[in-house]
Amino acid sequence: MDWSTIMWWVMAAVTVIPAVMIVLSKDIVRLAFWLLASLTGVAGLYILLGADFLGFTQVLVYIGGIMVLILFGIMMTNRDAVLMRRGETTGGAMLTGVVIAAATALALLKVVKDTKWKEAAPVEMPATTARVGEALLTDYVLPFELVSVLLLIVLCGAAYIARRRPEET
Amino acid sequence: MSFGAYLQSIGHSAKTIVAGMALTFRYLVRPKEIVTIQYGSKTNAPKERYIPDRHRGIHILETEKCIHCHICERACPVDCIEMDGTREAPFDGAWKGDGCWISSFTLDLNKCIFCNLCCEPCPKECIHMGMEFDAAAYTRAHGVKNLLTDAPQSEADRAREAEARTLIEAAEAESKRRKAAAKAAAAPAAPATPAAPGAAVPKPPAPPAAPAAPGMPKPPGAGMPPPPAPPKPAAGPAMPPPPSMPKPPTMPKPPSN
Amino acid sequence: MTTPYTLVDWVLGDGAGWLARFIGAILVWAVPITGFVSFVGLLSIWLERKISAHIQCRLGPMEVGPHGALQTVADGVKLLAKEDIIPADADRILFAFAPMLAFAGTIVGFAVVPFGPGLIVADLDIGLFYLAAVGSLEAIGVIAAGWASNNKWSLFGSVRAATQVVSYEIPMGLAFVTIAALAGTLSMVGIVEQQQGWIANWFLFRNPFTWVAFIIYYIAALAECKRAPFDLPEAESELVSGFHTEYSGMRFAIFFLAEYAQMYVVSAVAAVLFLGGWYTGIAPLDAAIGGGTAGMVVGAGVIVTKSFLLVCVQMWLRWTLPRIRLDQMMYLCLKVLMPFGMLTLVGSTVWEHFLPSPAIVKDGGGWTGNTVMTGVVVAAIGTVALVAYVRSVIRATPSLRAASNS
Amino acid sequence: MNAPHTNSPEAAPTSDVRSEEMLLNMGPQHPSTHGVFRVVIRTDGEIVLDSESHVGYLHRCFEKHCESVSFLQSVLYTDRLDYLTSMGNNLAFSMAVERLYPDLKIPERAEHIRVICAELNRIASHLLAIGTYGMDIGAITPFLYCFRDREKILSIFESICGQRLNYNYVRPGGVAYDIDDSMIAAIKDFCGYFRPKAQEYDDLLSNNDIFVRRTANVGVLPKDLAISYGVTGPSLRGSGLKRDLRRDAPYSIYDRFKFDIPVGTGEKGTLGDCYDRYMVRVREMIESLKIVEQAVAQIPDGPFKSEQLKGKLRPPKGESFVRVENSRGELGFYVISDGKDVAARVKCRAPSFHNISLLSDISKGCMIADMVAIIGSLDIVMGEVDR
Known part of the structure; x- marks a missing residue:
């Protein structure tokens, strides 16, 4: 077993175990921090695949941006209402959950089984940043810009919806 | 905009x-x-005094002038002064005032607000606000200051105290020598052991030879006991001359005459 | 790779795989980096105390060691010996975890900060991007601390920290991009290499816009370090102590250390991006020192000195300025720094297109610098303008005018 | 204060986004409440919706105390009211006692000394107010500069009366001790020293844009609101009303001096905002300095306390009310004597108490940081509020 495999297992554990903990955790802030760990593991997997730029984008966007915003949102809401309500699951809900989970797991297993897996990525990967940049500004410039505009619209919409209307108060 | x-x-x-x-x-x-000065063991303080004459620090008492009139006690708005004594006759452990014998004169620094109201009405001007400002103590009990015995803690005063101590020791030696001579003369005399701390033993009046230092017993062991509070670094400048009689720290009170 | 640019490469040789280098880097660098962080912490705290004291007409600590140099050590010992208090209703795990997260978030930044030629943990291709990514990790620790304390003031500190992160990261990123566009690389070593030669080759003097980029970066860096006037998360007079109100003892010390280490990181990055990294700015001197061990030592001295000078400026600012309000911080970051950052990015690239700076070109394997400067004009004009500006301000300020007249 | 969420409507004009409301206890142990003062704030994020002040943590029964200690002993309790302006407190109480005597003449020299001390103390008090205000806003260095200069005044006071804070110096009938030439020289020195230093505060705080943006348009106190709450002193003058007892109802010998009364002009923002209140204090220091300079120049020789008040103070039956312009506003003492050596009743009209009462009115809709700025600009001393 070489280093690459060891690191893969480590990163996989860092991704999956916190993901399980997210499901099990009942404290929403703990949950957010488990999510943080899980996202870190995903970033590590990206880097292992040689996509260092993507890996650190994961860190920058998800951990630096989205996680901070999630925490910000949690903190601005009432602690008692969110934190202290322990989940009380009824039997029916439990059954539904199990069924859906089983179906998803089966589908995933089938996909895993049917995929023609390639050889592991070469250990030494060339730098990806330049290629990503070039690809974004040449081949994929239209989708890239469209997504940017979409995000801008989403931003404006969110600001508009959150705004307190004058007649409301 | x-x-x-x-x-x-x-x-x-x-x-x-x-x-x-x-x-x-x-x-x-x-x-x-830079305007601050260092406080503590090292100092960059200016040479000139920076505590003015009127500074209202911890009190000092000129015991010999005191006439035991209780005016300061009554003037105190917070009742921090307590004094006791008599004008009748000398008694054991009393300090001599002006026509009176004072057994205790304590000042509770925990209560004192340094308002100077005790010093102003004093008819004999015998109680003063001193230069000392460091009233820190480890327990509240240490905050109660015996103006008769507790020593001022600044360096100049300690030097003065040391000087008085040698005088006292000399007087003590003199008295011992005389006692020994008396013993030799009359064998069944009173048991004249040197006073131990905490027990004031009657003693023949000391000769009025040393006005600055009335006869004081020397405690067993050489030297004086240390002051009650740990010695503090002299942060202040020289103290003004203390009352005419230097006071050894926490000493068993001797009969004064 | 012709020259071993990292100590790890030097130890392991070129043949090692990148994972071996990765593990090696951790082993080789963990101890010296931790030691350096502690040293930075001690020195910075002492500097802070002395600078604040002298600005405020005080002496500062004088008792422990010469001029109080060991005061911080004494404080550290005291903090170690203090009782470890966790508030009763706190989230115990997060409370204990938060300082570690903050410290780790700071210390990972050291991975791409060069300490001199060849003295870098990992010369990543995406060094600058990495820095931008991990820069906010410390804030996560701060947010966790404020939440876990179960104290409303701490919570406000957390919320402010979160607000601050999303505000300053954008102008800081724009300043990064400005330099990256000039340098054509994100690698820290690559960026430094392009500033060799005379002082006019420093990115600060490349064109007028990089001055602006430097100022934007520095202001954003102040916000990243939670230094005044952006010390909103701990705002002593408003939030008691903000996120670390409930912390004491060693956990508090770790936050403290993280803050000062962060100050060093951002200053070192400023030195790398704008102030020529480990180059002295005097071409013959650099040439005389050459590479090898001597170059390593001198270069390390130069970059650490530059960084500490910038740290001192941070302190100087802190002890001069009042704290700005949260909305003003957002206004500053998003409505002043961000437009100016975009302007800087565009302006700088346009300038480079029409008035290219001295030919520092990638020639074959390495960077070769042309020391004949066109940028010297920019540098000279900029410096003269700055001095004239400061002089005019001093003349317009009554108390300073009075002092300079007397 | 478990207030139902009823009166929030107009409370959050600056907030566009809704979030959860939170009750926050600011104080009694908080760095910026200037003593043991507690404000319960209802916040929406950082926006203050509502606030309620709680005072009384420092209540010491001053007024009741005065009924059990002699008049002379009461003077030193007034030291502890507004412990930053003890001279003014002493002066007010002494004047109240003096007014009980029908034809009491205070020596000229004593009057001059009183004015000098009161004005120097006003400078010292304003220095502390400005310094701590800077620290509330987050600038620590101006605080140290202010303290550096305040120390000089306190040293002068120490040489005059032996104490740096609780002077017990101005007494009924005059002052406790005379001042000598060296003290007058020290005061003159200080006057020369202080003028250029006062510019430093301007350059570091008053003109600093961050400071201006933190204080201008914050905590606006309209003139009529100030009057209706009985606000006095710099806080009132900051709202643009030129009212100063030293000029409007001169006591002691204030009618002999030339000085201006600075008022707020709304120069950086709205009239009556925190910046105006702050600037009034800055400018008043210079005006006080003018008074000190004039008083020192014309101080006559003579006795420093009245010969008529010898021995124990036993004012004749009657009552008196005296108000003086203290550094925080109008300090009034109402004293009833029934001919004994202790007062039958003493009532103190403390300016800080009235000034703090409007806090919740002017702090609606501000941010938490502004709350600190507003409390600081009102410049309260809890020793006086709680008495």
Whole structure:
């Protein structure tokens, strides 16, 4: 077993175990921090695949941006209402959950089984940043810009919806 | 906000920030502007005294002048002075005042507000506010100061005390020698052991030879017991001359005459 | 790779795989980096105390060691010996975890900060991007601390920290991009290499816009370090102590250390991006020192000195300025720094297109610098303008005018 | 204060986004409440919706105390009211006692000394107010500069009366001790020293744009609101009303001096905002300095306390009310004597108490940081509020 495999297992554990903990955790802030760990593991997997730029984008966007915003949102809401309500699951809900989970797991297993897996990525990967940049500004410039505009619209919409209307108060 | 006003406000902010930074930089690079002095073992204090004469510090009492009139006690708004004594006759452990014998004169520094009202009405001007400001103590009990015995803690006073101590020791030696002579003369005399701390033993009146230091018993062992509070570094300047009689720290009180 | 640019490469040789280098880097660098962080912490705290004291006409600590130099050590010992208090209703795990997260978030930044030629943990291709990514990790620790304390003031500190992160990261990123566009690389070593030669080759003097980029970066860096005037998360007079109100003892010390280490990181990055990294700015001097061990030592001295000078400026600012309000911080970051950052990015690239700076070109394997400067004009004009500006401000300020007249 | 969420409507004009409301206890142990003062704030994020002040943590029964200790002993309790302006407190109480005597003449020299001390103390008090205000806003260095200069005044006071804070110096009938030439020289020195230093505060705080933006348009106190709450002193003058007892109802010998009364002009923002209140204090220091300079120049020789008040103070039956312009506003003492050596009743009209009472009115809709700025600009001393 070489280093690459060891690191893969480590990163996989860092991704999956916190993901399980997210499901099990009942404290929403703990949950957010488990999510943080899980996202870190995903970033590590990206880097292992040689996509260092993507890996650190994961860190920058998800951990630096989205996680901070999630925490910000949690903190601005009432602690008692969110934190202290322990989940009380009824039997029916439990059954539904199990069924859906089983179906998803089966589908995933089938996909895993049917995929023609390639050889592991070469250990030494060339730098990806330049290629990503070039690809974004040449081949994929239209989708890239469209997504940017979409995000801008989403931003404006969110600001508009959150705004307190004058007649409301 | 117009664009010009926006730029102007940024420029104005930058200007005022630079002005403030220039001001602080001027102080940063000029060590002679430093105004604080060090407190404690090291000192960069100016040579001249920086505690004025009227400073209201911990009290000092000129015991010999005191006539035991209780005026200071009554003047005190917080009742921190307690004194006791008699004008009748000398008794064991009493300090001699002016026509009176004082057994205790304590000042509770925990209560005292240093208002000077005790010193102002004193008919004999025998109680003063001293120069000492460091009233820190480990327990509240230490905050109660016996004006008859507790020593001032500043360095000049300790030097004065040491000087008095040699005088006392000399007088003590003299008295011992005389006692020994008396013993030799009359064998079944009173048991004249030197006083131990805590037990005031009657003693023949000391000769009035040493006005600065009335006969005081020397405790067993050489030297004086240390002051009650741990010696503090002399932060203040020289103390003014203490009352005419130097007071050894926490001594068993001897009969004064 | 012709020259071993990292100590790890030097130890392991070129043949090692990148994972071996990765593990090696951790082993080789963990101890010296931790030691350096502690040293930075001790020195910075002492500097802070002395600078604040002298600005405020005080002496500062004088008792422990010469001029109080060991005061911080004494404080550290005291903090170690203090009782470890966790408030009763706190989230115990997060409370204990938060300082570690903050410290780790700071210390990972050291991975791409060069300490000199060849003295870098990992010369990543995406060094600058990495820095931008991990820069906010410390804030996560701060947010966790404020939440876990179960104290409303701490919570406000957390919320402010979160607000601050999303505000300053954008102008800081724009300043990064400005330099990256000039340098054509994100690698820290690559960026430094392009500033060799005379002082006019420093990115600060490349064109007028990089001055602006430097100022934007520095202001954003102040916000990243939670230094005044952006010390909103701990705002002593408003939020008691903000996020670390409930912390004491060693956990508090770790926050403290993280803050000062962060100050060093951002200053070192400023030195790398704008101030020529480990180059002295005097071409013959650099040439005389050459590479090898001597170059390593001198270069380390140069970059650490530059960084500490910038740290001192941070302190100087802190002890001069009042704290700005949360909405003003957002206004500053998003409505002043961000437009100016975009302007800087565009302006700088346009300038480079029409008035290219001295030919520092990638020639074959390495960077070769042309020391004949066109940028010297920019540098000279900029410096003269700055001095004139400061002088005019001083003349317009009554107390300073009075002092300079007397 | 478990207030139902009823009166929030107009409370959050600056907030566009809704979030959860939170009750926050600011104080009694908080760095910026200037003593043991507690404000319960209802916040929406950082926006203050509502606030309620709680005072009384420092209540010491001053007024009741005065009924059990002699008049002379009461003077030193007034030291502890507004412990930053003890001279003014002493002066007010002494004047109240003096007014009980029908034809009491205070020596000229004593009057001059009183004015000098009161004005120097006003400078010292304003220095502390400005310094701590800077620290509330987050600038620590101006605080140290202010303290550096305040120390000089306190040293002068120490040489005059032996104490740096609780002077017990101005007494009924005069002052406790005379001042000598060296003290007058020290005061003159200080006057020369202080003028250029006062510019430093301007350059570091008053003109600093961050400071201006933190204080201008914050905590606006309209003139009529100030009057209706009985606000006095710099806080009132900051709202633009030129009212100063030293000029409007001169006591002691204030009618002999030339000085201006600075009022707020709304120069950086709205009239009556925190910046105006702050600037009034900055400018008043210079005006006080003018008074000190004039008083020192014309101080006559003579006795420093009245010969008529010898021995124990036993004012004749009657009552008196005296108000003086203290550094925080109008300090009034109402004293009833029934001919004994202790007062039958003493009532103190403390300016800080009235000034703090409007806090919740002017702090609606501000941010938490502004709350600190507003409390600081009102410049309260809890020793006086709680008495």
